[in-house]
Amino acid sequence: MDSLYLDCTLLHVDADGFFASVEQALDPALRGRPVVTGAERGIIAAASYEAKACGIGRSMQLHEARRLCPDLVVLPSDYESYSLYSRRLFEILRRFTPLVEEYSIDEAFADLSGCGELLERPLEEIAARLRHLVAAELGLTVSVGISLTKTLAKLCSKFRKPDGQTIVRREHLPFLLKRAPIAKVWGIGPASAMKLQSRGIATAYDFTRTDEAEIVRLLHKPGHETWRELRGRRVFPVELCARQRYDSMLKGHTFSPPSADPRIVFSEALRNLGAVLAKLRRHAHLARELGLSLRLKDYTCQNASARLPCPSCHDRDSTPVLRALFETLFSSGQTYRSTMVWLGELIAERQRQLDLFEDTPQRRACAELDRAVDRLNGRYGRNTIAPATLLDGKLKPFHPRDAAPRRYDALLPGERARHLAIPRLTLANPV
Numbered sequence: 285m286d287s288l289y290l291d292c293t294l295l296h297v298d299a300d301g302f303f304a305s306v307e308q309a310l311d312p313a314l315r316g317r318p319v320v321t322g323a324e325r326g327i328i329a330a331a332s333y334e335a336k337a338c339g340i341g342r343s344m345q346l347h348e349a350r351r352l353c354p355d356l357v358v359l360p361s362d363y364e365s366y367s368l369y370s371r372r373l374f375e376i377l378r379r380f381t382p383l384v385e386e387y388s389i390d391e392a393f394a395d396l397s398g399c400g401e402l403l404e405r406p407l408e409e410i411a412a413r414l415r416h417l418v419a420a421e422l423g424l425t426v427s428v429g430i431s432l433t434k435t436l437a438k439l440c441s442k443f444r445k446p447d448g449q450t451i452v453r454r455e456h457l458p459f460l461l462k463r464a465p466i467a468k469v470w471g472i473g474p475a476s477a478m479k480l481q482s483r484g485i486a487t488a489y490d491f492t493r494t495d496e497a498e499i500v501r502l503l504h505k506p507g508h509e510t511w512r513e514l515r516g517r518r519v520f521p522v523e524l525c526a527r528q529r530y531d532s533m534l535k536g537h538t539f540s541p542p543s544a545d546p547r548i549v550f551s552e553a554l555r556n557l558g559a560v561l562a563k564l565r566r567h568a569h570l571a572r573e574l575g576l577s578l579r580l581k582d583y584t585c586q587n588a589s590a591r592l593p594c595p596s597c598h599d600r601d602s603t604p605v606l607r608a609l610f611e612t613l614f615s616s617g618q619t620y621r622s623t624m625v626w627l628g629e630l631i632a633e634r635q636r637q638l639d640l641f642e643d644t645p646q647r648r649a650c651a652e653l654d655r656a657v658d659r660l661n662g663r664y665g666r667n668t669i670a671p672a673t674l675l676d677g678k679l680k681p682f683h684p685r686d687a688a689p690r691r692y693d694a695l696l697p698g699e700r701a702r703h704l705a706i707p708r709l710t711l712a713n714p715v
């Protein structure tokens with residue numbers, strides 16, 4: 285194997301059953317009970333370990349899960365809480381090292397180079413300390429893996445789950461790799477796994493023992509990179525900058541019951557447009573294309589797209605285009621269950637070509653208005669300020685799936701939907 289990078293300093297942390305665990309951290313009465321989130325879609329987004337023990341998993345239909353576990357607690361997703369907990373989790377990790385990559389809402393990589401010496405502790409203690417801090421401050425459990433590369437660290441964090449830690453140095457790599465089925469390796473998709481399995485490559489160890497030229501022939505560059513990472517050579521760096529370029533963005537929502545009322549369906553589409561435009565502005569991009577997809581009750585889809593008059597991130601430019609697309613697609617007498625809006629051909633705002641004839645003062649005022657609205661919505665919760673047309677959404681009869689997370693009715697003094705005093709109720713709960 286390569287002799288480069290002998291140091292075992294790559295850490296991966298993964299929160300256990302994250303969304304469901306946040307719900308349990310927020311409401312002590314849910315601890316130890318089977319909890320799932322995703323009530324608003326009818327499909328499970330996350331399951332607590334108690335629910336998993338009943339055979340319940342992600343993407344399962346709710347009615348099927350209820351059949352497996354009659355005591356199941358089903359909650360609507362509360363993404364604001366999840367992102368607040370996520371931010372707190374990454375803040376704790378940054379106390380150990382500034383070299384942190386936020387990989388997803390509940391997973392991060394960190395480079396501990398120098399950290400062991402700095403704190404004069406062995407890696408085992410650092411992992412244990414991280415788990416302890418997260419449990420004490422957030423009421424969550426995490427699994428930690430430390431090894432030579434990102435791919436290996438990710439295998440390690442999966443090795444003892446939930447609430448575990450696994451540290452694998454170079455001399456012990458074969459023990460880890462022999463116990464890892466090839467389909468469980470980060471970066472090996474189902475098609476690649478099948479290809480490898482049909483050649484008798486069943487574990488990560490078999491994979492690393494396969495001839496390099498054969499790997500390149502079978503899986504090309506991405507597979508070869510994974511092969512090198514598994515052999516302990518760092519190929520994937522810890523990415524410290526947030527993603528800076530986007531090609532497209534989309535927002536979709538399924539509503540219950542399905543509706544044939546054009547006012548309701550359009551207000552749903554407009555809500556998606558508002559959300560995706562706010563995201564576009566947050567990431568300082570402009571869109572040149574707008575698309576709308578309407579899904580009928582029988583799950584068939586109708587799509588249409590159009591170019592915006594100019595690259596834009598403002599409601600003013602895109603709402604008339606959305607209206608026109610909607611009128612092309614919507615047919616009365618049909619019943620719809622979801623809408624999705626996407627923005628394509630994105631460019632970074634600073635790359636925008638100025639238009640000689642554009643009405644600059646109006647454009648500036650418009651940008652300022654959007655900024656003010658984004659700020660208010662960021663502070664007080666989504667759609668605190670929104671187009672009046674969204675009120676048409678209220679014409680839709682209430683459905684149990686519309687229920688908002690309970691914590692919105694139970695904010696503690698000084699809290700807002702987007703600002704929770706964490707830990708809220710975790711003090712009295714031994715973790």
Ligand SMILES: [Mg+2]
Nearest residue numbers: 298299300390
């Ligand atoms: Mg996780």
